[in-house]
Amino acid sequence: MRATARAQPNIALIKYWGKRDGNRNLPAVGSISVTLDELFTTMHVELDGALDLDELHVNGRKSPGLLPRVTQCLDSVLGTDRLRARVISESNFPIAAGLASSASSFAALVVAASAAGGRERTTHELARLAGAASGSAARSLYGGFVELRNDGDSIAVQTILDGESWPMRVIAAVTSTAPKPVSSGEAMEASRKTSPFYARWVEEQDSDLSTARDAITARDFGKLASIAEHNCLKMHSVMWASRPPVVYWNAATIACLERVRQLQADGAAAFFTIDAGPQVKVVCLPGDESQVAEALSNTPGVESVLASGIGAGAALMNGD
Helix, strand or coil: CEEEEEECCEEEEECCCCEEECCCCEECCCEEEEEECCCCEEEEEEECCCCCCCEEEECCEECCCCHHHHHHHHHHHHCCCCCCEEEEEEECCCCCCCCCHHHHHHHHHHHHHHHHCCCCCCHHHHHHHHHHHCCCHHHHHCCCEEEEEEECCEEEEEEEECHHHCCCEEEEEECCCCCCCCCHHHHHHHHHHHCCCHHHHHHHHHHHHHHHHHHHHHCCHHHHHHHHHHHHHHHHHHHHCCCCCCCCCCHHHHHHHHHHHHHHHCCCCEEEECCCCCCEEEEECHHHHHHHHHHHHCCCCCCEEEEECECCCCEECCCC
8 A cells, every 4th residue: 555656857848838728737738848867756655544634745844735736636546535645755856946846746646646556557547647736747757758749638648759869968057946936837827818928829839849849850959959949938938928927037047048058159069948947957968968067057146056867757666
């Protein structure tokens, strides 16, 4: 009646922003991401008949504020008549700070909960359950370059290319570890309701997805870099034009973008992307990792630099 799973966060190259069905957490647009390797969340789930309520511990502390979403996810995986659960979550990177911690957390949770409850499910089924809890979590069930697309009244997820077929490094410049002032869900709804750019964002997404998919299949780094940066800046433009505006960036975020432009001018194969937070992720070829990491580390306002390759999808861990 217990199990432990590990999942990695994923970094979107073609972004998910907005929902077409908030009740079922269905995205308004498709997305393409890379699943990381060295960053991860480990989730232990133990079903205990002696418990009256679910318990959640995150990085050694009780987390009652996060418990309702976890309980709702457990209900969807195991049913509302299930035993209560003790959930222990550990991440080796900052959470709730724009580094896709919810993606790795809910991906690991659905895998561990299904196993603890003796439920056998396909990766596709697990991805749908994870996506219902956190839109980007569905992608963390899969490794490599991953595409999530709308599929009628649900979602479909698949790997476009595994990480070994086109190795890359992702360097994350952490400019703040503070929790986001506005949750992604709140910000998406504000964008949908008030941003004059939102409709155009949704309209252009299929073209961006096609361009990125072709670039990944052809291993065309320059083409992928161009469309990923363009898509990122469009998403943040949608946020900035919302009322009230949603601006996650800080001074160090902008300084990192300037540093990336200098790296590119110096010949480095690197490009930036930024999710709903102030952290800047720089995707580069392995040969340029040291140069990129050093440049970001020396950028004013950067608190730390995290590095990762492209990894596999969520999986059960041995030992339970």
